[in-house]
Amino acid sequence: MPSMTEAVPLPWVLTLAGALFCVGLFGALSRRNTVGILLGIELMLNAVNINLIAFWRYLEPNVVAGQTFALFVITVAAAEAAVGLAMIIAIYRARQTVNADEVDSLRG
Amino acid sequence: MGQYQSPCLVLCMNTLITVLFLIFAALILTSAIMTVTVKNIVHAALWLISSFFGVGALYLLMEAEFLGVAQVLIYVGAVSILILFAIMLTRDLEGSQNRQLTPRWWIALIVPAALFGLLIVPTVMTHAWQLPPPPPAGQPPAISGAQQIGTAFMREYFLPFQVAAILLTVAMIGAIVIAFEERERRRRVLTLVEQVRLRQRQQQRQQPAPRPEPAATAVQTSEATGGET
Incomplete structure (x- = not known):
């Protein structure tokens, strides 16, 4: 039965995940909008999940650890998105801005 | 199973899977690049949804x-809706004409590009991955599915499962507490009864009422207490 393990070599999938991670890292570093930073972080978390699933499928397909870890990553990502967006809303309410450069009260 | 034994069909299926993988990879990467570069933050969130679909x-x-x-359920259904709501609630007052990227964005471009070109690709390509041998022909590979995950x-993973449940609860309560507005500062929306009483x-x-004042207040208070009970 043909499957992805025979059709696509593992380094291709890992390269895709690495590229997605780097794109997300660029977004998290370069955006001024705090929501944009969160979008970049979500992309990075997705890249990590692709890596976990690829390693599970190619190296240990009969062990559930890969999928379980990916599910925990999704859980933490959902919690992170909820708290992060609540913080953005609180910051917006207090300072009328979502620009990360202007929220600098803690700058020394 | 017998039909998969013919080598031509196997080759066709492998080519199909490869083409599908390339299409999905192109979709994911294009959407991700649009997410981080597009000017309008709402469009960025929509491109992010497209990227989530590709990953799924x-x-x-x-x-x-x-x-x-x-x-699809969590990212496309929940997280992206949350992001869209946050974008709508925090509309930028200056409009979308101002710059979306930091002034030194080229440094932020160099770091991930160097990470990708100098570290990730050489490591991934040169490492000798010890892949398990393919299962014997005619026998499906042992893949853990949803049933094994549930077990x-x-x-x-029972303790991590409970910890994840507590984490979700704490995150939900924390998000409500952080985003909660104090009652005095909130613009109150009157109920219909309150609007009638106010009028x-x-x-x-x-x-000014023709009746003597104490009687009117007595009626009013009785109405108010009647309404409250």
């Missing part, structure tokens, strides 16, 4: 059905 399709291609469905959550009070204030 990739999960399905890698035979992780449960993860693919969870990806694992109830057995060896009555305004009318009474405009035209």
